[in-house]
Every structure is written in C-alpha cells, then in structure tokens.
Amino acid sequence: MTDNAQPGRVGYREIADDLRRQIDSGELPPGSKVPGENDLTSRYGVAQLTARHALDVLKTEGLIVAKRGSGTFVREFKPIRRVSPDRLRASNSWGSGQPIWATDIGTRPRTENVAVDVELPLTSIAEVLGLDEGARVVVRRRTYVVDDKPVQLATSYYPEALVAGSAINEINTGEGGAYARLRDLGYEPVRFREELRVRMPREAERRALDITQDTPIILIVRTAYTADDQPVEVNEMVLDSAAYILEYKFTSQD
Structure with missing residues (x-):
C-alpha cells in the first residue's frame, strides 16, 4: 500500500492497518518513532485529517503514544x-x-x-x-x-x-x-x-x-x-x- 498509494483511494482505517502491520511484524519495533501526520499525508496521498484519524486509531488501541515535543512512538509498555x-x-x-x-x-x-x-x-x-x-x-x-x-x-x-x-x-x-x-x-x-x-x-x-x-x-x-x-x-x-x-x-x- 505504501508504494502504490494514490490520492483519494486510501482511508484512515487502511493507513492504521498498514501501520499496525508494521508494528506487529517488528518493522516498527517498540520505542521506534511512528511517521507523523505530515509524513503520512505525503506517503499515502491523503489529507492531514485522515492521517490524524489513523494515528488516533492506534493511540486508542494502546499501540502508540504521543510524547509532547518529540513525536509519536510505538508503545514500549508491557501489559x-x-x-x-x-x-x-x-x-x-x-x-x-x-x-x-x-x-x-x-x-x-x-x-x-x-x-x-x-x-x-x-x-x-x-x-x-x-x-x-x-x-x-x-x-x-x-x-x-x-x-x-x-x-x-x-x-x-x-x-x-x-x-x-x-x-x-x-x-x-x-x-x-x-x-x-x-x-x-x-x-x-x-x-x-x-x-x-x-x-x-x-x-x-x-x-x-x-x-x-x-x-x-x-x-x-x-x-x-x-x-x-x-x-x-x-x-x-x-x-x-x-x-x-x-x-x-x-x-x-x-
């Protein structure tokens, strides 16, 4: 999806699914920085609001955490x-x-x-x-x-x-x-x-x-x-x- 993304064809759920896959596979390991809204907007060809919704989904699931002034990271917390x-x-x-x-x-x-x-x-x-x-x-x-x-x-x-x-x-x-x-x-x-x-x-x-x-x-x-x-x-x-x-x-x- 990342390489073939086209404007208007990717929704926030698809972006969240792609990032979740990267987290689950270890491509984005615990503690690593997650692409921000601007990066996602460019990478997937979507509006900033769509990128924000995708990150919110993963925050809600407890997979990523935002650190003020630093960005968003894969959660290192072990249940x-x-x-x-x-x-x-x-x-x-x-x-x-x-x-x-x-x-x-x-x-x-x-x-x-x-x-x-x-x-x-x-x-x-x-x-x-x-x-x-x-x-x-x-x-x-x-x-x-x-x-x-x-x-x-x-x-x-x-x-x-x-x-x-x-x-x-x-x-x-x-x-x-x-x-x-x-x-x-x-x-x-x-x-x-x-x-x-x-x-x-x-x-x-x-x-x-x-x-x-x-x-x-x-x-x-x-x-x-x-x-x-x-x-x-x-x-x-x-x-x-x-x-x-x-x-x-x-x-x-x-």
Whole structure:
C-alpha cells in the first residue's frame, strides 16, 4: 500500500492497518518513532485529517503514544498480568507483608496521589457494607502509575466505626497494606467477591488515566468479607484496558 498509494483511494482505517502491520511484524519495533501526520499525508496521498484519524486509531488501541515535543512512538509498555485469585491469598501477598499487586506479572506500578477522607457513602456502598443511615466511611483514593503513565485508579471504602484509630486512616498503612491492618483489628478478610464490567470512561476518569475518550476502561468492584461474612471493604478499581491482562485460575475441585 505504501508504494502504490494514490490520492483519494486510501482511508484512515487502511493507513492504521498498514501501520499496525508494521508494528506487529517488528518493522516498527517498540520505542521506534511512528511517521507523523505530515509524513503520512505525503506517503499515502491523503489529507492531514485522515492521517490524524489513523494515528488516533492506534493511540486508542494502546499501540502508540504521543510524547509532547518529540513525536509519536510505538508503545514500549508491557501489559500487567493481573492474576486472580493468587493476588488475594494472604500467604502470597498482604499476609506476608507484601502489597496485593506483588503477585501480578509485569512491571510493578508505584502508588501516587494517595488521599484519605471520611465521608458519607453513596447508598450503593452503604448497602453493601451494611451501614445504618448516617454512618460514615473512611475512603482511600490512589493512582497506580507505570513508566509515568497512570494505569489504574482505586477507591476503597471502610466502615469508619470499624477502622477508627487504625493505620487505615493514614497515608501509609504499613507492611501488607489495609488488609493486614484489618487482620490486626480482628477483621481479617478471608473471602472476596469481584464484579467486572467494561465501559467507556467518564471524563474525570479519562483525564486521570490520560486516555482518549474512546478507550474503554475495566471496572472491577471487589468486596472483602470476614470469616463470618461481615463486609469490611468495597474497592472500586478503574483500569486502563490497554495496560492489563486479567488472568483467572480455577479448579474443578470444591
């Protein structure tokens, strides 16, 4: 296509397909510079808007990234493999003083923008946690970042009456994180329930994750329960779909 392109006969999807082929084949390896709008306009004989749309397609797919003042490059980022239920086993992670994501495979994210507040919860959160009207929750918000790129937003809710005075109210919860602190309080989480859905991002999520409006996010809502089925945490996680592979392990044994 590149050598035989003629004006008016190539659309943005064909250009995106051609560039994607070059990326998949290694002709454009990770970290290499992708032809810019002007180069594509000349090479394929198309308008600049068509070239821009082609690049936007690949950005949406997470294949290329724009670096301000430098150009557009093939993404070097390797997806994080989020392995469940390994990451929630106490012996693998928080029970041995490690963060939950220590069991994930791939580049380890760092935590940024941690904020802790006490708030009245939404009705949906209050119902899951079994709270009475007017009861408040401790809310922990944070962002996970890899190579300076946000990959996940997380918001956890804990009954205020249950975690009052503990390190869960602090920016640094200590070794093992919040689940280890819940165990210290006598509310060790032993059972988890996760709900997963895929949707388009809300504007605040799009900005926080630095993704385009047409890049879907993965929403995971996890509820943690004690041995006697008391809910002790609701965690809402918003994942950049281009950054993660979700792996689930099952057994046929009861």
